Amino acid sequence: MNRSITATVNGEKVxxxxxxxxxxxxxxxxxxxxxxxxxxxxxxxCGACTVLLDGVPVKSCTVLAVQAxxxxxTTVEAxxxxxxxxxxxxxxxxHGLQCGFCTPGMMLSSFALLADNPDPTEEEIRWALSxxxxxxxxxxxxxxxVRSAAVQMKQAAAxxxxxxxxx
Amino acid sequence: MLPAPFDYHAPETTxxxxxxxxxxxDEGKVLAGGQSLIPMLKLRFASPxxxxxxxxxxxxxxxxxxxxxxxxxxxxxxxxxxxxxxxASRYPVMAEAARQVADPIIRNRGTIGGSLAHADPAGDWxxxxxxxxxxxxxxxxxxxxxxxxxxxxxxxxxxxxxxxELLAEIHIPATRGRSGGAYMKLERKVxxxxxxxxxxxxxxxxxxxxxAGIGLTAVGPQNIKAEKAEAALRGQALDDAxxxxxxxxxxxxxxxxxxxRGSVEYKxxxxxxxxxxxxxRARDRAREGARG
Ligand SMILES: Cc1cc2nc3c(=O)[nH]c(=O)nc-3n(C[C@H](O)[C@H](O)[C@H](O)COP(=O)(O)OP(=O)(O)OC[C@H]3O[C@@H](n4cnc5c(N)ncnc54)[C@H](O)[C@@H]3O)c2cc1C
Ligand code: FES
Ligand code: FES
Numbered sequence: 001m002n003r004s005i006t007a008t009v010n011g012e013k014v015x016x017x018x019x020x021x022x023x024x025x026x027x028x029x030x031x032x033x034x035x036x037x038x039x040x041x042x043x044x045x046c047g048a049c050t051v052l053l054d055g056v057p058v059k060s061c062t063v064l065a066v067q068a069x070x071x072x073x074t075t076v077e078a079x080x081x082x083x084x085x086x087x088x089x090x091x092x093x094x095h096g097l098q099c100g101f102c103t104p105g106m107m108l109s110s111f112a113l114l115a116d117n118p119d120p121t122e123e124e125i126r127w128a129l130s131x132x133x134x135x136x137x138x139x140x141x142x143x144x145x146v147r148s149a150a151v152q153m154k155q156a157a158a159x160x161x162x163x164x165x166x167x
Numbered sequence: 168m169l170p171a172p173f174d175y176h177a178p179e180t181t182x183x184x185x186x187x188x189x190x191x192x193d194e195g196k197v198l199a200g201g202q203s204l205i206p207m208l209k210l211r212f213a214s215p216x217x218x219x220x221x222x223x224x225x226x227x228x229x230x231x232x233x234x235x236x237x238x239x240x241x242x243x244x245x246x247x248x249x250x251x252x253x254x255a256s257r258y259p260v261m262a263e264a265a266r267q268v269a270d271p272i273i274r275n276r277g278t279i280g281g282s283l284a285h286a287d288p289a290g291d292w293x294x295x296x297x298x299x300x301x302x303x304x305x306x307x308x309x310x311x312x313x314x315x316x317x318x319x320x321x322x323x324x325x326x327x328x329x330x331x332e333l334l335a336e337i338h339i340p341a342t343r344g345r346s347g348g349a350y351m352k353l354e355r356k357v358x359x360x361x362x363x364x365x366x367x368x369x370x371x372x373x374x375x376x377x378x379a380g381i382g383l384t385a386v387g388p389q390n391i392k393a394e395k396a397e398a399a400l401r402g403q404a405l406d407d408a409x410x411x412x413x414x415x416x417x418x419x420x421x422x423x424x425x426x427x428r429g430s431v432e433y434k435x436x437x438x439x440x441x442x443x444x445x446x447x448r449a450r451d452r453a454r455e456g457a458r459g
Binding site: 003020109 | 169170171172173174175177198201205206208209218220222262269270271273275276281357358366
């Protein structure tokens with residue numbers, strides 16, 4: 001039996017019907033056409049599908065779309081809509097990506113980390129990102145990018161449009 | 168991958184949840200964090216007709232310590248355990264296990280209760296509960312019963328939980344006097360299930376062991392309570408010889424299999440080394456502080 005759900009996606013209310021077995025990642029990519037969220041492993045291991053549910057990083061391949069009913073959803077499209085967010089700028093400047101497949105998930109985990117801990121150490125960054133796998137960069141430049149974003153965000157105290165700060 | 172079709176229920180109270188469990192019987196499955204169940208549904212290892220999502224039931228995410236008991240609710244997530252100052256200061260075995268379960272994103276959703284009900288022999292929480300001598304409150308529409316952790320697990324992914332029952336509460340005897348603990352885990356990479364894990368929980372009186380709990384992860388068909396090792400420690404001062412003897416007994420209690428993570432001999436040896444290190448760490452922690 002289909003269920004009607006209403007979720008706030010990147011600041012906008014979306015009401016629709018979904019089959020209960022529909023995974024959140026398919027809802028986001030195929031129904032909402034927000035293809036910034038990637039499917040890597042499809043087995044809950046890689047973190048490429050990370051989105052924020054009420055501000056908290058979740059693997060959208062391991063959550064049902066019906067579970068987003070009444071909740072706030074933030075995908076990479078909301079980070080820096082219009083102009084590059086400091087996290088995106090830092091990934092670009094520090095070469096925090098190569099193929100870019102892991103990048104949306106990396107940036108959302110980084111976003112949640114910095115909302116919770118604006119001045120993380122290298123160790124804390126590595127820990128917070130340990131659920132996101134990158135096959136290209138060797139992580140060094142990702143860590144550098146998050147450090148650099150922390151510094152820039154402290155200076156600018158910027159908040160991305162439509163995104164929810166939370167823990 | 169797409170799960171087989173199912174009906175979805177999102178009760179808002181525990182009573183509603185219990186009524187659904189009662190009505191749906193074998194066909195109903197509780198959805199807590201979903202971090203084991205959803206992968207199982209996707210792989211079609213499970214295809215229940217109904218999911219009962221308890222995430223909208225208020226007040227199930229509690230952790231509190233009263234009447235000499237630490238109580239944990241079924242929606243208390245790994246992340247909350249990782250961040251709890253109460254667990255860090257008084258139940259270090261739990262705090263240390265929490266940060267080593269899966270990865271941070273899984274920990275944001277996965278629950279301790281769900282891990283216990285899932286009963287993966289490589290799951291970390293079962294061993295912690297065995298070491299802490301926990302008791303589980305299993306509620307059904309008709310009533311409620313308490314089952315000790317040591318009587319709960321029955322082989323790989325098996326428990327005494329009935330289809331109409333909810334693991335409604337975890338009870339752990341509150342620590343008193345000087346106590347300490349440790350969770351030692353060997354994993355191939357961060358976020359992996361354990362190759363071997365050892366949980367240690369100690370309570371001391373006047374420099375002697377009042378009670379010792381030791382639980383073993385991933386070295387048998389289920390999480391194992393190393394009861395002979397625990398008994399050998401009771402009433403003893405924790406000198407190096409006593410610790411060595413207990414570690415040998417814990418290794419003997421392990422019943423591992425050889426696989427790509429290691430051989431039987433290797434895993435048993437890791438149990439011995441981890442028990443020794445864990446007991447020393449727990450002893451030092453008990454000496455340093457944690458008086459309750
Ligand atoms: C990539 C990955 C790595 C992981 N690594 C580890 C690890 O290193 N160590 C570890 O311990 N775990 C690990 N896990 C498992 C993780 O800890 C899960 O969170 C946990 O096993 C299940 O908890 P859950 O709340 O997600 O339960 P769910 O997935 O929602 O449920 C699991 C099972 O328990 C039942 N259930 C849940 N709650 C209740 C309840 N209150 N009453 C009755 N039945 C209930 C469900 O019906 C289902 O059968 C990993 C998982 C993944 C995907
Ligand atoms: S696609 Fe979801 S964790 Fe890899
Ligand atoms: S940039 Fe290619 S996977 Fe990370």
